[in-house]
Amino acid sequence: METYYNPADLAKFASVGEGNKKLMDKFFSWYNEVFAAGALSEREKALIALAVAHAVQCPYCIDAYTQSSLEKGATLEQMTEAIHVAAAIRGGASLVHGVQMKNVYQKLSM
Amino acid sequence: MVRHKSMQAFGEALANAETQLEIIQNRCTLPPFDETYQSIGEGPLTATGIEVFQVNVGKLCNQVCRHCHVDAGPDRREIMSRETMQLCLEALAKTDVPKVDITGGAPEMNPNFRWFVSEVKKLGRHVMVRSNLTILLAKGYEDLPEFFAAHGVEVISSLPHYTATNTDKQRGEGVFERSIEAIRRLNHLGYGQEESGLILNLVYNPVGAFLPPNQAGLEADYKRVLNVEYGVQFNHLYTITNMPIGRFLDYLIASGNYESYMQRLVSLFNPAAARNVMCRTTLSIGWDGTLYDCDFNQMLELKVGFGAPMHIKDFDFAQLRTRRIVTKQHCYGCTAGAGSSCGGAIA
Ligand code: SF4
Ligand code: SF4
Numbered sequence: 001m002e003t004y005y006n007p008a009d010l011a012k013f014a015s016v017g018e019g020n021k022k023l024m025d026k027f028f029s030w031y032n033e034v035f036a037a038g039a040l041s042e043r044e045k046a047l048i049a050l051a052v053a054h055a056v057q058c059p060y061c062i063d064a065y066t067q068s069s070l071e072k073g074a075t076l077e078q079m080t081e082a083i084h085v086a087a088a089i090r091g092g093a094s095l096v097h098g099v100q101m102k103n104v105y106q107k108l109s110m
Numbered sequence: 111m112v113r114h115k116s117m118q119a120f121g122e123a124l125a126n127a128e129t130q131l132e133i134i135q136n137r138c139t140l141p142p143f144d145e146t147y148q149s150i151g152e153g154p155l156t157a158t159g160i161e162v163f164q165v166n167v168g169k170l171c172n173q174v175c176r177h178c179h180v181d182a183g184p185d186r187r188e189i190m191s192r193e194t195m196q197l198c199l200e201a202l203a204k205t206d207v208p209k210v211d212i213t214g215g216a217p218e219m220n221p222n223f224r225w226f227v228s229e230v231k232k233l234g235r236h237v238m239v240r241s242n243l244t245i246l247l248a249k250g251y252e253d254l255p256e257f258f259a260a261h262g263v264e265v266i267s268s269l270p271h272y273t274a275t276n277t278d279k280q281r282g283e284g285v286f287e288r289s290i291e292a293i294r295r296l297n298h299l300g301y302g303q304e305e306s307g308l309i310l311n312l313v314y315n316p317v318g319a320f321l322p323p324n325q326a327g328l329e330a331d332y333k334r335v336l337n338v339e340y341g342v343q344f345n346h347l348y349t350i351t352n353m354p355i356g357r358f359l360d361y362l363i364a365s366g367n368y369e370s371y372m373q374r375l376v377s378l379f380n381p382a383a384a385r386n387v388m389c390r391t392t393l394s395i396g397w398d399g400t401l402y403d404c405d406f407n408q409m410l411e412l413k414v415g416f417g418a419p420m421h422i423k424d425f426d427f428a429q430l431r432t433r434r435i436v437t438k439q440h441c442y443g444c445t446a447g448a449g450s451s452c453g454g455a456i457a
Contacts, residue, residue, distance in 0.1 A: 042327075072323050075273060
């Protein structure tokens with residue numbers, strides 16, 4: 001079956017640099033530094049990444065950061081809570097725009 | 111989900127060392143370990159001495175963990191005899207090898223286990239026992255903690271996770287709870303308490319097809335959770351990578367993770383870890399006295415090679431301490447990331 005997403009493509013990420021190596025190198029050096037332990041631990045960063053991956057619905061990132069969260073010592077419970085946070089923000093972000101809807105509604109209604 | 115018998119008991123193909131080797135060597139196209147190792151510029155992998163005699167006293171075990179590289183279980187009958195233990199002691203006496211690491215199976219189930227420990231102690235060597243903890247609560251073994259304490263034995267125990275769910279998934283229903291109870295008994299005798307000198311180290315290994323987290327960070331998590339929630343203590347946590355052999359190999363294949371796991375091990379090859387692999391300072395002795403470079407090679411029936419004597423009865427310290435190591439593709443399991451050995455991360 002042909003699909004747009006193939007799990008094996010994740011490993012080919014670096015090949016995207018073929019069109020412009022300089023920019024890709026800059027991206028990876030920044031990216032790697034982002035995920036190094038700092039004020040947040042590597043595990044916290046992996047869990048944030050996992051949550052964001054769900055918010056942006058990127059299957060590559062979900063694959064990579066599920067593995068990474070496990071390898072940073074996260075439990076299934078922590079990973080599940082992280083994606084609930086992403087889901088709550090997504091849901092909340094939709095709902096809070098209801099205020100815009102109400103503003104427009106009030107302006108248009110008699 | 112959890113097994114009750116070894117793969118061997120069911121006549122499964124993977125119980126056979128040759129079948130395992132065939133898969134490890136040929137099932138995916140990875141660069142040969144030897145070549146990768148030699149790329150770090152130190153020639154072929156060679157021992158630098160012998161600091162540990164790792165004696166595998168048999169495959170009998172009261173547990174049947176899903177990741178077991180030994181394929182141990184209650185049905186296994188391979189047991190080291192007292193005569194072979196005697197040969198180990200004679201060889202040991204001819205050397206200054208400081209440590210004897212006793213493993214299995216559940217080594218305590220060997221009927222000559224206690225005798226062997228006390229004889230090694232008489233030679234003035236440090237004894238480490240790989241205890242699975244639950245055996246300490248089994249009928250007829252309840253006084254083992256006192257025996258360990260009396261002989262100053264260092265206890266090294268698997269506890270794959272600080273949560274019951276993850277531990278039981280790998281080691282069997284109720285194993286976590288019984289392990290905690292066993293740790294409590296050891297603590298009661300002074301094990302895991304800084305001032306006592308009685309060492310209890312725990313071992314983490316991933317419950318699945320991924321690599322272990324950072325050892326120091328995870329040790330802090332284990333200490334916090336085990337202390338706060340269960341009131342138990344231990345000295346150090348060792349993180350160990352699951353090796354693609356035995357029942358873990360079976361799991362990898364059945365779950366469709368084999369190729370990606372091997373590729374991951376290769377892609378994380380770490381020269382610093384490779385320089386410190388445990389076979390460089392360990393000699394592994396099988397239940398029948400056969401010599402191996404490590405417990406993993408032992409399970410794959412890869413005897414010491416390159417002209418080194420292959421049985422404990424022909425023990426030759428000078429030759430064995432500088433032997434070339436027999437390597438195959440599973441060796442990538444020791445060199446990935448922070449590395450892995452019986453004493454945890456190595457880089
Ligand atoms: S992993 Fe250890 S405790 Fe579990 S079956 Fe194997 S030898 Fe026994
Ligand atoms: S598997 Fe054994 S022989 Fe291979 S690197 Fe590890 S310890 Fe050495």
